[in-house]
Amino acid sequence: MGQIFEPPGGDGIESVELKSALEERYFAYALSTITQRALPDARDGLKPVHRRILYGMRLLRLDPNTAHKKCAKIVGDVMGDFHPHGDQAIYDALVRLSQDFAQRYPLVDGQGNFGNIDGDGPAAYRYTEARLTEVARLLLDGIDEDTVDFRPSYNGEKEEPVVLPAAFPNLLANGSQGIAVGMATSIPPHNAAELCDAALYLIGHREATSEQLVETFVQGPDFPTGGILVDSRASIVEAYRTGRGAFRVRARWAKEDLGRGTWTIVVTEIPYGVPKGRLIEKLAELLQEKKLPLLADVRDESAEDVRIVLEPRSRSVDPVILMESLFRLSELESRVSLNMNVLVGGQVPRVIGLAEALREWLDHRRTVLQRRSRYRLGQIERRLEILGGLLIVYLDLDEVIRIIREEDEAKPALMARFSLTEIQANAILDTRLRALRKLEEMELKREFTDLTAEKEGIESLLGSDALQWKTITGQIRQVKKTFGPETKIGRRRTTLENPPDTAGIDLTAALVEREPITVIVSAKGWIRALKGHVADLSGIAFKGDDSLKIAFPSETTAKVLVLASNGKVYTLDASKLPGGRGFGDPIRLMVDLDDGTEIVAALPYQPEGKLLIAGSDGRGFLAPADALVANTRKGKSILGLDGSATATVLVPANGDHVAVCNSDRLLLVFPASELPELSRGKGMRLQRCRTASLTDACVFAMAEGLPWRETGGVSRLANAGVLERWVGHRADVGALMTRSFPKFERFGK
The missing domain is CATH 3.30.1360.40 (Gyrase A; domain 2)
Structure with a gap:
């Protein structure tokens, strides 16, 4: 990369290291994009293209009280004099400045089709017309009075303002969007009256924080399209403090x-x-x-x-x-x-908070006031110099007339005779005869007195920080009056409200159409959902040598809990299960099932219900169903297992007694109150299995009887009298079930 290749001879060819050339050119491009295109100036809130459009319209005398002019004329003048880019880019920027659904306080008053909130584009610029708004007039106010610096335009023929005087808090009032190189900006619109209140408070409390301003004055963004802000007060305050954040509308x-x-x-x-x-x-x-x-x-x-x-x-x-x-x-x-990344001082990109953004605007307004006052002071001093000469002349008009009539060079003679400056002598020589009347002398004396008083006032203003801030306070109060909450444009449109409490509402279920389904799980772990509650499952086909393992009725809005042999419980949404036309999909594709594990149980989730979970080693416990629900593919480790033990049972715990049986066909029934309730763990011994393993369990109401099924699928019910010999305590061995349960297959209906 850093190697220099010598070209094959030739005059005017310079060898450049590729790495340094790329760095230099990309740095120049990035700097240009950041400062001249994407980021707004913190003082007037404008990017160069917007500033040039407004200044170009000012030169065309498109004030708020004048007639509209064709946008083609505006775009052409701006492109030819200030902004050497595409005409469509300039027109797009002009259009956005006029859209009342994009700008909280539009800077351009458009006439014609300037697009709409539906997303339709504007008419071509040969059809539309525009002029400045009152907000734009405030931004440009005093620009001809040396309030801001100017720089040569791109071709050096004209001059353009570096920044506008900005008597309106445009940065925050209208906001800004932009993407630069390695950085971006996003500032939503705000209410101008609230910004003015915050700025007035800052004038009196210079060290006020963003938190104080948000708590007292700036409620939050105020969008031109209205809407409701549903963020918490704490998050809004934090966003304005750091200059970064987001708002939910x-x-x-x-x-x-x-x-x-x-x-x-x-x-x-x-x-x-x-x-x-x-x-x-x-x-x-x-x-x-x-x-x-x-x-x-x-x-x-x-x-x-x-x-x-x-x-x-x-x-x-x-x-x-x-x-x-x-x-x-x-x-x-x-x-x-919200990403308040702006050009501080017009040069340095930085993310700032609310208080610093307003301070930047206030400091700029003070600079504008000082420069404008000095400009006016210079005008007054020049006029006072002329008036001083004229008043001297009025004391001896006859001598002045004589000198003008008789002297070959009247100007030097006048200067010598009355001790005048060249400017005063020129003013005297340019005076008309009709102005030599007595009344005119009185007017000059009055003007001299008024200007002298104004000069003293300006000098006092420039010499006093308190007077300067008092003047700025008056200007801001006038802006607030123009755009106050009682005006149509100033009334807050976006309100702040707390969203409704939906904590107890299952919104996920609300997003799915509620329909009955039958969930089918095969022996090899494939799952599908048949439409409706299917009672006869004999005709269901399976892939290869696969067969039916679990089937239960449910609904599309429900959740399905699946127990794996390693003790983990996974959660599936019934609405996302594959349909019943095919063989379904492997559960392994829906969850992160560990290698070597298989699905041993599945059942519909019942909120606030209880479940019995147990392993082949005879240990288990009651668990609240809510504790088993997993929100990720990884599931939840619920049942702790030792050695070669595996999870075998996950059944609803609705009843007062528990029935368990093992591979030695030993049955034990004991009160459910003897079982602990846990969220996870190894649990306690349900049945002493010795060399056998726990195969099935059921929680039932003794008064209703124990439901079980024969190998042929026939449902049976064992009442309390039949179960008497098997009733014992938790962790007993139990008794053989050959006599009363000769063809036992499993518990349940």
Whole structure:
């Protein structure tokens, strides 16, 4: 990489190390992208393209009270004078500045088709017209009074502002988005009145923190499209403190009664940055794919305002659950990131918090005030110099007229006679005869007095920090009055609310259409779900020499608990099980099953229920079903096993007695109260098995009897009288079951 290759001779050819050349060129490209394209200036909140558009429109005299001009003219002038890039890129930036659904406080007043919230693009720039808004006028206010630095444009023919005076907190009010090299920025819009309040507090409390400003003044983002912010106060404060974070924004909706118990949901505001057309299309796709069982139809009835109508599947549907399912699956809820990465001082990219962002703006406003005052002071001093000369002349007009009439060089003569400067002499010579009347002299004296007083005021202002901040306070209060909460544009649109409490609601079940199924598990660990509750399973086919092992009725909204021979319990969603047309799929593909293990039991999960779990060594315990549910493919290790023992039993624990049997056909029945309840562990001995192994267990109600099945599949029931000889205590050996259970196959119906 670092080797230099000599070219085959020739004049004007320079050998350059490839590594250093690439580093140098990529560094220049990265720096250009960061400072000249992607990141906004912390002072005016603008990128170069936006700044050039606004300044170009200012030169075209497109003030808020003037007529609109064609966007083609604006784009052409900006491209030709300041921004040597594609015309479409400039027009796209201009369009976004005018969209009231993209900009909280639009900087451009557009006339014509500038796109819409559906995601449709604008008309071509030859059809649309634009002018500046009042917000843009505030950003440009005083730009002709030496308030900011200028630099030569790309061709050196004109000059462009490095930054705008920015009498409006544009960085946070309108936000910014951008992707640079190795960094990005994402600043959501905010409420201008709240920003002004926070800035006024900062003026009086310079060391105030972002936490204090958020707690008292800035509630959070205020999006042009409204919506509801559902983040906790703590997370919002932390985001503004660090300058990094994200906000969850939900659509605003309301239940609309149609009479006779029927109703619909009407969405009136959607999250910021989400095209309405794409949102409707996504909802329609989810509906078609049957992923929204609670929703029957979606309609877009929007005109100028957003109105999306959601029709429930039935009148018994809970609207909160319906909306929560939609928030999970669609862009009716979106995340808006916060990454306040800006150019501090117009040069250094840095992530800053809320307080520092406002301090950057306030410091800039102070610099603008000082420069503007010095500029005005210079104008006053020049005018006072001229007025001083004119007033001297008025004391002896006859002598002035004589000098002008008789002297060949009137200017030097006047300067010598009255001790005037060249500027004063020129002003006298340029004075018209009609201005020599007595009334004019009085006007000059009044003007001289007024300007002298103004000069003293400006000098006092420049010499006092307190007066400067007092002036800035007055300016900010005027901005707040213009964009206050009582105005249409200043009223907060995004509200902060706590989301509904859905802790006790199974939203996963709500996202699946509830249908009866029969779960089939084969001896080799293949699983499938047949539609409906199938009683006769004799006609079910299996792959090769595989056969039926477990079958039980369930529903698509349920969960299935699966016990492996190593004591781990896995959780499967019934809705994701393969259908019954084929042979199903191996459970091993759905969970991370350890090598050498096999499936020994499966049953539907019952919330708040209890289960009996046991191993071949005769140890086991009662476990709450909720403790067995695993949220990952790895499952949960529930039953501890020693040596060669394996897990064999996982059954519901509904009853007051436990029946266990082993491979020696010894049966033992004992009270369930003798068993401990654990979440995991080895448990306690259920039956003394000696050389045998535990094969089956059942928890039942003695009053109802013990259900069991013969080898032929016939269901039997053993009552308390029959079971009397087998009743004992936990850890007993039990008794042979040959006489009363001659053809015993397993417990259960």
